[in-house]
Amino acid sequence: MRVSALLGSALTAIGLVTAAATAQAAPITIKFSHVVAETTPKGVAALEFKRCAEAALPGKVVVEVYPNSQLFNDDNVLEAMLLGDVHMAAPSLSKFEDYTKAFQVFDLPFLFKDLAEVDKFQQSPKGQELLQSMADKGLLGLGYWHNGMKQMSANKPLRVPEDANGLKFRIQQSDVLEAQFEQLGAVPIKKPFSEVFTLLQTNAIDGAENPWSNIYSQKFHEVQDYITETNHGVLDYLLVTSAEFWNGLPDDVRPQLDDCVAQATKAGNDKALDIAMADRDKIKAAGTSEILQLTDEELAKWQEAMKPVWEKFEGDIGKDVIEAAAAIN
Ligand code: SIN
Numbered sequence: 001m002r003v004s005a006l007l008g009s010a011l012t013a014i015g016l017v018t019a020a021a022t023a024q025a026a027p028i029t030i031k032f033s034h035v036v037a038e039t040t041p042k043g044v045a046a047l048e049f050k051r052c053a054e055a056a057l058p059g060k061v062v063v064e065v066y067p068n069s070q071l072f073n074d075d076n077v078l079e080a081m082l083l084g085d086v087h088m089a090a091p092s093l094s095k096f097e098d099y100t101k102a103f104q105v106f107d108l109p110f111l112f113k114d115l116a117e118v119d120k121f122q123q124s125p126k127g128q129e130l131l132q133s134m135a136d137k138g139l140l141g142l143g144y145w146h147n148g149m150k151q152m153s154a155n156k157p158l159r160v161p162e163d164a165n166g167l168k169f170r171i172q173q174s175d176v177l178e179a180q181f182e183q184l185g186a187v188p189i190k191k192p193f194s195e196v197f198t199l200l201q202t203n204a205i206d207g208a209e210n211p212w213s214n215i216y217s218q219k220f221h222e223v224q225d226y227i228t229e230t231n232h233g234v235l236d237y238l239l240v241t242s243a244e245f246w247n248g249l250p251d252d253v254r255p256q257l258d259d260c261v262a263q264a265t266k267a268g269n270d271k272a273l274d275i276a277m278a279d280r281d282k283i284k285a286a287g288t289s290e291i292l293q294l295t296d297e298e299l300a301k302w303q304e305a306m307k308p309v310w311e312k313f314e315g316d317i318g319k320d321v322i323e324a325a326a327a328i329n
Helices: 003-025 041-056 077-082 102-107 115-123 125-130 175-183 193-201 212-217 243-247 254-286 296-306 308-317 319-326
Strands: 028-033 061-066 139-154 168-171 187-190 207-211 226-228 234-242 290-292
Touching: 028 041, 041 061, 041 139, 041 254, 077 139, 077 234, 102 125, 102 175, 102 234, 102 308, 102 319, 115 125, 115 139, 115 234, 115 254, 125 319, 139 212, 139 243, 139 254, 168 175, 168 193, 175 187, 175 296, 175 308, 193 207, 207 212, 212 254, 234 243, 254 290, 308 319
Parallel strands: 028 061, 168 187, 168 207, 226 290
Antiparallel strands: 139 207, 139 226, 139 234
């Protein structure tokens, strides 16, 4: 072989090695889509995941966080995840009904008194078991993220269940929440989160149910005259990814990302209650919406009116799951 041919082969080989090294060095991009503001517990946790992942795996992983429904809304994000168009999301636990009925337990009215009880159930063996309930659909639950307890709002004071009669309430994509409002003689309307402000502002709907941080960050208190402190249900999240994506991550990447999931979960969950209370105070200070507190008798009426929902969904959710959750309190 002539010297020039040898040199040519050597250069080609070097080129191939360099190209392979460059290809290996390309970072893994993780797209994280959510629908709320960055100041909410979920927004804080998502940014903490990004910070942690990029610090632990410099040059190997880039996390792109898309808040405020910029990339997907919750009605299409899971489909997009299974197609590989987005890699992580944390939809409300109310939004998984097309994939599993297991999380319906979190929508049962008055099942949990406060976030501490919700947390206790989530960390219990039954709560942890639910994380795997969509394995057959290709979705992996990585953990529970808190937001907070929901409050009812409307343009008229809601003191007893009869006050909600005939009013249109926006709800998430949940048959349990639909049944809950039907129990009150109200009209539940399933709509994406990104549309709620306009629906309220234009009086296309009369009311809604939201945790404090969502009310404040979306300015719902500016378009609702009254917020009743019902704490009738929880709005929490499932941090979810595609099993194919997560399990396909390289062995020198996945363990660090698992650690970052744990770190971000703790960061958001530790702050959730403080954020909720601070946002409640800000809403009160804004003075655009009156915050109503229920007497024990009034609260008991709401509990009684909504209780039949439990039995209605017992078959789908499983008696064992409901009992395990109820046993927490
Ligand atoms: C969210 O907090 O992610 C939105 C929940 C909703 O749709 O009400």
